[in-house]
Amino acid sequence: MGKFNKTDKHYFRNILTRVSLVVTAVIIIVGFLPRNSGPQFRYDIGKPWMYSSLIAKFDFPIYKTDEAIKGEQDSIIKAFEPYYNYNTAVEKEQIGKFLSKYKEGIPGLPYNYVTTIADRLHRLYQAGIMDTPEYSEISKDTTSTIRIVSGKKATNAEIMCIYSTMTAYEQLFTDQKLAEQRQILQKCNLNEYIQPNLNYDEERSETEKADLLSTIPLASGMVLSGQKIIDRGEIVDDHTYRVLNSFEKETQRRSATVSAIPSTIAGQILFVATLIMLFTTYLGLFRKDYFEKPRSITMLYTMITLFPILVSVMMSHSILNVYVLPFTIAPIFIRVFMDSRTAFISHVTMILICAAAVKYQYEFIIVQLVAGLVAIYSLRELSQRAQLFKTAVLVTIGSSAMYFALQLMQDNNITSMDHSMYKYFIVNGVLLLFAYPMMLIIEKAFGFISNVTLIELSNTSKDLLRQLSEVAPGTFQHSVMVSNLAAEIANKIGAKAQLVRTGAMYHDIGKMKNPAFFTENQVGTNPLDKMPRIEAAQIVISHVTEGLKMAEKFNLPSIIKDFINTHHGSGKTKYFYISYKNEHPDEPVDDSLFTYPGPDPFTREQAILMMADTVEAASRSLPEYTEESISNLVNRLIDQQVSEGYFVYCPITFHDIAVAKQVLTERLKSIYHTRTSYPELARKTQDRKHAARKAIRADGTAEKGRQRCCRCSAGDLLFMHVYDTKTCTHLYICALTRRYPVNKN
Numbered sequence: 001m002g003k004f005n006k007t008d009k010h011y012f013r014n015i016l017t018r019v020s021l022v023v024t025a026v027i028i029i030v031g032f033l034p035r036n037s038g039p040q041f042r043y044d045i046g047k048p049w050m051y052s053s054l055i056a057k058f059d060f061p062i063y064k065t066d067e068a069i070k071g072e073q074d075s076i077i078k079a080f081e082p083y084y085n086y087n088t089a090v091e092k093e094q095i096g097k098f099l100s101k102y103k104e105g106i107p108g109l110p111y112n113y114v115t116t117i118a119d120r121l122h123r124l125y126q127a128g129i130m131d132t133p134e135y136s137e138i139s140k141d142t143t144s145t146i147r148i149v150s151g152k153k154a155t156n157a158e159i160m161c162i163y164s165t166m167t168a169y170e171q172l173f174t175d176q177k178l179a180e181q182r183q184i185l186q187k188c189n190l191n192e193y194i195q196p197n198l199n200y201d202e203e204r205s206e207t208e209k210a211d212l213l214s215t216i217p218l219a220s221g222m223v224l225s226g227q228k229i230i231d232r233g234e235i236v237d238d239h240t241y242r243v244l245n246s247f248e249k250e251t252q253r254r255s256a257t258v259s260a261i262p263s264t265i266a267g268q269i270l271f272v273a274t275l276i277m278l279f280t281t282y283l284g285l286f287r288k289d290y291f292e293k294p295r296s297i298t299m300l301y302t303m304i305t306l307f308p309i310l311v312s313v314m315m316s317h318s319i320l321n322v323y324v325l326p327f328t329i330a331p332i333f334i335r336v337f338m339d340s341r342t343a344f345i346s347h348v349t350m351i352l353i354c355a356a357a358v359k360y361q362y363e364f365i366i367v368q369l370v371a372g373l374v375a376i377y378s379l380r381e382l383s384q385r386a387q388l389f390k391t392a393v394l395v396t397i398g399s400s401a402m403y404f405a406l407q408l409m410q411d412n413n414i415t416s417m418d419h420s421m422y423k424y425f426i427v428n429g430v431l432l433l434f435a436y437p438m439m440l441i442i443e444k445a446f447g448f449i450s451n452v453t454l455i456e457l458s459n460t461s462k463d464l465l466r467q468l469s470e471v472a473p474g475t476f477q478h479s480v481m482v483s484n485l486a487a488e489i490a491n492k493i494g495a496k497a498q499l500v501r502t503g504a505m506y507h508d509i510g511k512m513k514n515p516a517f518f519t520e521n522q523v524g525t526n527p528l529d530k531m532p533r534i535e536a537a538q539i540v541i542s543h544v545t546e547g548l549k550m551a552e553k554f555n556l557p558s559i560i561k562d563f564i565n566t567h568h569g570s571g572k573t574k575y576f577y578i579s580y581k582n583e584h585p586d587e588p589v590d591d592s593l594f595t596y597p598g599p600d601p602f603t604r605e606q607a608i609l610m611m612a613d614t615v616e617a618a619s620r621s622l623p624e625y626t627e628e629s630i631s632n633l634v635n636r637l638i639d640q641q642v643s644e645g646y647f648v649y650c651p652i653t654f655h656d657i658a659v660a661k662q663v664l665t666e667r668l669k670s671i672y673h674t675r676t677s678y679p680e681l682a683r684k685t686q687d688r689k690h691a692a693r694k695a696i697r698a699d700g701t702a703e704k705g706r707q708r709c710c711r712c713s714a715g716d717l718l719f720m721h722v723y724d725t726k727t728c729t730h731l732y733i734c735a736l737t738r739r740y741p742v743n744k745n
Contacts, residue, residue: 014291018280021297025305026273032312033268033357041248045241047410054229060250061219062243072216080209082138083201084130086150090197091125098193108184113177117185120172121193128162131196135164149201168194223247272353279304279349287342295446296338303330304350311354322358323424326432327351327368328375328395333439335375336382337448347372367402374398381451381498388436396429449557451498457560458483458502464554468509474520475511478616479504481671486612489663490605493656500605503563506556507609510547510564514539520620533580537573537594544568544596566606567613569646570598600646607652608660611638615664625672627665634664 041051095118105111128148130138138144144159163171169191173179223229223243230240283290283300290296307330311322330350335343351368355361379391400422439450460466469476483504490497515521517528517539528536547564577594601607614637622629638661641647647657 022276025276029272029308030268032309034316043236049230049234053231056223056227058225062221063246076212081145081147083147083204084198085201086148087197094193124168128198129168129196130198132164132166275349299446308353312357315357321424324427328371329435331372370402371395371399392429392432396425399425454498454502458505471512472515472521475508478520482612482616486608489608489660492659495604507563507567509550510543513546533576534593537576540573566601568596569600601650604652607647607650630668631665
């Protein structure tokens with residue numbers, strides 16, 4: 001038996017990964033799907049039956065509607081007489097306490113008032129006294145009656161003939177004799193001797209109520225086997241609607257057996273597994289690189305799994321309406337972080353799986369597919385909040401329009417259409433706006449980075465970039481130039497322009513550690529010239545590692561760190577490397593001392609940055625800026641990078657490289673174009689000679705035979721004029737290098 005090579009191991013690992021993803025997703029989704037069995041029809045009162053003729057295959061009752069049953073139950077409960085137990089001990093105890101306290105009589109009143117009050121209390125207790133809150137609830141209906149149980153006998157009593165503790169106290173003073181002495185009697189606190197003697201009998205009342213409710217018949221007729229229920233095209237009326245509803249209920253009841261449940265689960269497994277496998281096959285054929293990125297594959301299968309679970313829970317527990325769920329969030333996120341084709345395939349797969357849990361599948365699938373397409377088309381890149389608001393509005397309009405079209409196809413009477421669905425589409429659009437804050441959660445959870453974040457990072461007022469502009473202004477300007485060049489290349493070849501722009505802004509942040517050692521920040525001498533070549537090379541190389549440290553400190557995303565790490569790849573600091581070899585021709589050279597840590601670029605955006613960075617830096621040292629010199633520089637540097645294998649591990653094509661060369665050449669020609677000198681009024685010859693002598697004394701950098709031109713002594717940001725006394729011509733001298741690239745007659 002031969003051993004497996006690395007290719008075989010990689011192949012089987014991919015197969016195992018895909019099988020695991022499919023199995024896990026199927027188990028989770030099927031575990032939440034509702035176990036609905038039997039046919040599922042879409043029908044509404046007043047609309048035609050869209051299916052073939054329906055014949056009853058078994059006898060079943062015509063169940064009443066829930067509203068009808070609820071109405072009958074309410075009628076029974078309203079007429080129900082609750083049971084109250086009559087407690088004789090309360091009267092004996094309370095009257096006894098009263099007589100005991102006032103056995104000598106009530107102060108200020110004759111003794112016969114005690115017997116009168118005791119007699120009045122006896123009459124109240126004989127009629128019955130209830131607790132005040134209970135009495136208030138029952139007495140809302142003055143015709144209500146209760147059943148008073150005394151021993152083994154139960155009698156009916158009208159609620160108006162019974163007292164509460166409050167009304168009983170007031171009833172005492174309806175006697176004129178007691179009313180005349182009310183002021184004195186109030187000091188006796190007679191309300192203390194009035195207590196409820198009618199107690200609610202909960203057990204007996206609830207049992208009686210349940211018995212009465214159980215007598216309500218749930219059906220109001222029968223349908224016999226073989227009887228036609230409805231034919232195609234017939235209008236569904238109230239009675240037919242109840243028959244159809246009863247047929248579905250009875251079908252589900254008959255199917256909810258031990259043998260039917262495994263059959264339903266098997267069908268759901270087959271359905272979900274087929275869709276998940278087709279989606280996985282798409283990824284394997286057209287998006288193989290996603291399997292190499294755990295964050296990408298995790299987000300895709302999470303999105304496909306999450307929404308079917310939410311739909312299943314909502315349908316199983318009758319929570320709200322499934323149309324309020326913002327399904328288009330999934331394709332939006334996949335489109336923003338990945339690509340539009342994958343977003344559409346993912347959305348189709350997700351919606352078809354969700355359809356297994358909803359009742360009106362045809363309508364649901366059509367509306368949600370249209371909503372997903374609108375979302376994908378309207379949101380190519382999310383870089384502003386206004387874009388998401390626009391997408392939410394368009395999705396709401398698109399969903400509503402498609403639903404309205406479906407209604408027109410089924411019923412051409414606009415007034416009889418169901419308009420309640422449109423409020424769910426509006427709620428859906430509002431919830432879709434939460435995609436903006438949720439994007440941050442997705443970025444943190446799966447390690448993605450959106451255009452919104454990239455735009456925020458590329459803001460030059462951010463702490464790190466502002467510090468770069470202050471500490472190393474030359475490097476900052478170089479980064480700005482490179483970001484503009486790289487972004488234009490990315491736009492031309494279809495790469496991620498905002499990503500490469502942001503990466504270019506941060507690629508040289510490590511130079512802030514020692515800004516004076518890099519030529520773009522120097523004024524005058526270069527300190528590296530006086531240092532050993534190896535030490536100087538290490539300082540230059542260190543800007544990569546220092547940049548990564550700063551990126552860690554400021555919590556930059558890993559995708560930005562990759563630009564810092566790869567913008568020089570595994571190349572060498574050639575100036576110091578060649579200089580060292582020339583100075584030590586007979587010594588072996590340790591190449592690692594002059595080599596950047598790498599790795600080489602592994603994305604198109606990183607390759608673009610490497611090309612733009614190299615060309616922009618080298619263009620500053622051109623002796624003259626002509627179309628030929630710029631074109632030769634660009635071609636030479638990029639061809640050298642290709643030949644040295646810097647782009648072997650990134651998916652950039654020769655066509656992309658050719659476009660990059662063209663963009664760089666055109667842009668550099670525009671940046672370093674020559675300007676036409678503006679004519680000035682002629683002066684006297686003596687004044688010109690005097691000014692020329694004065695200028696050459698002030699400018700010691702002019703070479704022998706050349707003096708500063710009196711007419712151009714101010715110069716400009718990049719160039720100044722020098723007058724050549726031998727040839728009587730004006731030379732266009734670079735103010736930085738003191739070289740003479742262009743002659744101006």
